Amino acid sequence: MRTPGTTLDVTAADICVSGYAKRVRNVPSAVKRQAYASYGVRSHEPGEYEIDHLISLSLGGSNSIRNLWPESFRTQPWNAYVKDELENELHRRVCAGRIELAKAQYVISHNWIIGYRIYVHTKPTSAQARRKTRSRSRRSYSPPRSQFDPPVP
Template sequence: MIRISGFIALASLFFSTTIIADDIPDLAKTPGVSRPGFTKTKVCSIKWGKDERHVTPGMKRQVFANYGYSGYTDPQCTADAHDKTCEIDHLISRELAGADDVNNLWPQAYGGTPWNAHLKDRLENRLNKEVCAGRLSLKTAQQMLVNDWRKAFIKYFGEP
């Protein structure tokens, strides 16, 4: 009986939040890559959004293909209220020294699941602020994204 109760408790913990497989990347396809030589000082001195991106259309096609998506109109790219479907997202965000590399990119939907690109973007901004304020190391923030960004989101913002 104890085993069954333990199993039920574990199962209820596991299923307490609805999770869809593409809420997080497949780490075999997207292990996460950071930019060499980037330190906290460099990360905190860049005006993110104003810097250059180096993700080419060919890289985006490759990422979609790696995940079996046909592109931005794939049914797995669920649209949000503004008809944005998917983004090719950085697992380790650019604000935390994530590389523009196919091994750091995955397709993430804007709509559908509560665990969408909008929430991850919000977390990325928060983690950048935590790093720049000295409350979190750059390496720890990167690992929070790689090890399941949803857990970090819950830590800082609660359940979506």
């Protein structure tokens, strides 16, 4: 796995402070170039990719190269805009006490597409996949505990 995901030593209380992700975001251009190179992306057009945090900063992800990957804005239907929806939903749930931070990190790092289907409950349409993330209504559904339970140490 090229990008296994790494986290910072933070708690839900830390990440739920307004502006947290903005304060910890720091990915130098050289590290971004390294992330592109590790995936064989030698050149790209503006707006084609972003260097994404597999475990988002809003869920305690780190700026380490082990947590960064080039994520497409153009692939359909699973792309950067759609993953952002899951990141936002998991962050809302962590901050509302509806999911443990470690479980949210596990979900997004192990298979974010399945996580999207479980926590966002829809299959993105082409229009959804193209637009910027919009605020979603909160839902009361919680998946069965057997799905995406992180391994117990």
